[in-house]
Amino acid sequence: MHSSIDALYVASSVFLFLDLLFFALHREFLGLDRFNFDLPRFFQLFACRNSSITVFLIYLFPDGNFCPGGSIYPNPKESNLFLSLGHHVDVYFPVCKRSRISAPFVFSEEIFEEKQPASIEVLPDECLFEVFRRLPGGEERSICANVSKRWLMLLSSIGRDEICAKKTDPSFEMEEKFLPNKAHESSECNKKGGIVGSNGNKVEVEAEDEEIEGDGYLSRCLEGKKATDVRLAAIAVGTGHRGGLGKLSIRGSNSTRGVTNIGLKAIARCCPSLRVLSLWNVSSVGDEGLVEIANRCHMIEKLDLCQCPAISDKALLAIAKNCPNLTSITVDSCSNIGNGSLQAVGSYCGSLRNVSIKNCPLVGDQGIAGLLSSASYLLTKLKLHALNISDVSLAVIGHYGKAVTDLVLSGLQNVSEKGFWVMGNGLGLQKLRSFTIISCQGVTDIGLEAVGKGCPNLKQFYLNKCAFLSDNGLVSFAKAAVSLESLQLEECHRVTQSGFFGALLNCSGKLKALALANCLGFNDLVLGCPLIARCTSLQSLSIRNCPGFGNGSLAMLGRLCPQLQHVNLNGLHGITDEGVLSLIENCETGLLKVNLSNCVNLTDKVVSVFARLHGVTLEQLNLDGCKYVTDASLVAIAENCLFLSELDVSKCAITDSGIAALACAEQLNLQILSMSGCSSISDKSLTSLVELGQTLVGLNIQHCNAIKSSTVDLLVERLWRCDILS
Incomplete structure (x- = not known):
């Protein structure tokens, strides 16, 4: 059967050859004089081609334009196997069937074709770096970052000042009108990604819209397992063309591949508009990453460092020198941050308004003194917790805290009565409005009275776990604090009914809120009190979990405080209907909020x-x-x-x-x-x-x-x- 097919093929080829030869020899008779016949070339083509029709067409149209439609296959290597179709040619080609192979095994083409990597993948990182930094815009960089982890990390390593932007790009034209210097006449990209202006000076540009980037409104938060260098790199590359990253919070870290200096460096290179940075419990980030942030993100306004043992004074010193807009800094449980960096923050950060330092063993009086003495005219909020400071620091606060409005002192075990007395008599806390003292054994009657006298504008005062404060000190403080509006006492066990009602009667008439919680010194004793002495300013009363507070005390409160609107008696197991009724029946204004939870006898x-x-x-x-x-x-x-x-x-x-x-x-x-x-x-x-x-x-x-x-x-x-x- 195969022999007959071969014979038929040979016969048809010979017949076609003779027809073509006849056509060529009689071209003048057929009206085709414009074709020049070269018999040797004809035979040469015929010997090299397996299709006679192709030979004929190639011979007639030696320039290859025998069909203006072009090739139907884009690969030029296959043009010798198929005919090209023009828009005027109507030819039908049946689908070619793959020939069968009579063999024991049929091998797929993949076995014989070795997969070659993409040509761009064989380039070293240095070459890809040069390619990527010449991408026209942020969207193009984001698309490339999705290709592979290698490309993502390379893109995140490109600083904003290393990006080459061409003036012909639409995104660059948008940037150009927001740049300080608008005179750009040369589109040549220099080595650092700048544009040469008409005056020959280099003008630094960014690859994104500077107006949007300057807003820096985007916010990102990574917690736990999501906090990795790869995610930070993706954030760095992806947020640039969408307004710029303004706030970054990293809480915790992946135990196996957590955030390191590499991820923080990516943020620093790609996000110059970063304003707020929070690092919580990130032990693998050290000075190197934060120094890079300081060197590139000069717009940092708020820095929050919590449980970052690898960060030391070196990083905080770089922040102080390079971020003049820093207004708020929180340092919590950072064992390597000490006095030197705090002094630098006070000296270099002229806009500093909020400082919180907690549980840093290297911070002492020298650091607090250097901070307060340099930032005395702008610092408004100061929080010091569990530090190895002494009375010297409190004396510095009392003298240099001229602008402080909110002060929190917590867990200062080395501060004595003398420190609070000197702080009050320093006369520097004239603007203090809110004062919180927690677990400071140095708070005594004498020191608290001095604080009341030295803070004439104090409105809110909160005392917690101050074991040496007695009734006399509380009453003296109430007399001295002429602007006091809110007083809260918690776990002050030496304060009794005498001090409580004495403070209530001796306040300046501005007290609006009074709260007691977990005070065990109360006994329900009936005290003589003239009806004319009343506290008409008190609107909010909260007494929680004070077991000695009973019906007699409630009845006295009802007579003394007729303007109550908010009442919280949570956990007073000793009160009954009689005591509560004596309180609410004397309220002349209507009650708005009442909490009687766990008053089991009502x-x-x-x-x-x-x-x-x-x-x-x-x-x-x-x-x-x-x-x-x-x-x-x-x-x-x-x-x-x-x-x-x-x-x-x-x-x-x-x-x-x-x-x-x-x-x-x-x-x-x-x-x-x-x-x-x-x-x-x-x-x-x-x-x-x-x-x-x-x-x-x-x-x-x-x-x-x-x-x-x-x-x-x-x-x-x-x-x-x-x-x-x-």
Whole structure:
């Protein structure tokens, strides 16, 4: 069979050859005089071609333009195998079938063709660096960064001053109008990525829109496993053409491939508009990365370093010298940062306003003194926690803290009574408005009185764990602090009712908020007090977890403070209905927020009086843990409380009937309802809860064991606008 096919092929080829030869010899007769016939060339072509038709066409059109349409295959190497088609040629070519191979095995082409890497991949990093820095814009760089990790890291290693931009690029034209010097006439890219201006001077340019980049509004936060060098490189390359990175926060680090100096360097090179940098618990980042940030990101305004043991004075010194716009610095648990860098920050950062230093063992009096003495006229907020400083530092604060408005001193074990006395008598804290003292054993009656006298504009004062402060010191401070508006005492166990009410009566008449928490020195003693001495300015009263505070003290507060609007009596197990009623019945203005949580002895009587006397003003009511409160309280609330928006009856003795009463209230517009742990609430409350859900945005039904899961699903479906905790 194969022999007959071969014979037929030979015969057809001979016939075609003779026809072509006849056509060539009789071209004049056929009217084709313009074709010159060269018989030797004809035979030469015929011997080299396996297609007679191709020979004929090539001979007639020696320049190869026998079909103006061009080749149907883009590869020029295949042009000798196929005919090109013009737009006027109508030729049909059947699909060529691949010939069968009669062999025991059929091998694929991949076995014989060795895969060659892309030609650009064989280039060394130095060559790719030169290619990438000549990309026209940020989008092109982002696209290239998606190719491979190698390309991404190379792109992130290109500094903004190393990018070559051409004037012909649209993105560069947009940048050009925002540059300070707009005279650019040469598009030649110099070695550092600059443009030569008309005056011959080099003008530095960026590859992105400087106006948008200057805004630096983009914010990125990496936490835990997501904090890696690769992600930082992607952020560095990708944020440039979208406005520039303005805030970067790194919290924690990947345990195996976490953030190192390489990632921070990528941010430094690509994000010159960075303004806020936070590094928390990043042990693998050291001076090298932060120094690169300092050298390239001169717009840094806020720096937050927490648990970065590898960062030392060297990095902070570079920040101080290169970032003059620094306004806020926080250094927490950085064991290698000491006095030298703090002195440099005070000297070089003329805009510094906020300083927080915590648990840095190398920071002492010298660093604090150098910082305060240099930045005394602008520094407004100062926080010192768990430092090895002495009375000298407090004396410096009292003398140089002329602009300080907020001061926090915490865990200063080496500071004595003398330090607070000198600080108060230094007369430098004239602008101090808020003062917080925590766990400082040097706070005594004498020192606190001096602070009150030396801070005439002090409005908020918070004392916590000051064991040596007594009633006399508290009363003396209240007399001296003529502008005091808020006083908070926590775990001051030597303060009793005498000091509490003495401070209340001896304040300047501006005290608006008074709070006690976890003070164990109270005993419910009835003290004689003339009715004429009242504190009419007090609007907020909070007494939490003070077991000795009872009904007698509440009754006295009711007589002394008639203008109360916010009352918090959380955890006062000793009070009953009698004491609370004596307080609320003397409130001349309506109560707005009341918290009676964990007052286990209160009953429906108190709630009913609340609703009747203050229902038109009451906005928030917390009865969590009041186990004697029943449905009667909910009925009173539904009838009288017109503006109540938040109600907490968790672990109260309420049932489905009480919820139904709330749902039937015509003017009640509850937004948050919490009834966690109410075991008597069942599926019967579904209709009532759906009715209340028209205004609810928060519903807590946790530990309501009588409510089935199917009912909860229905609530979630119907109250789709409400956040339901179940």
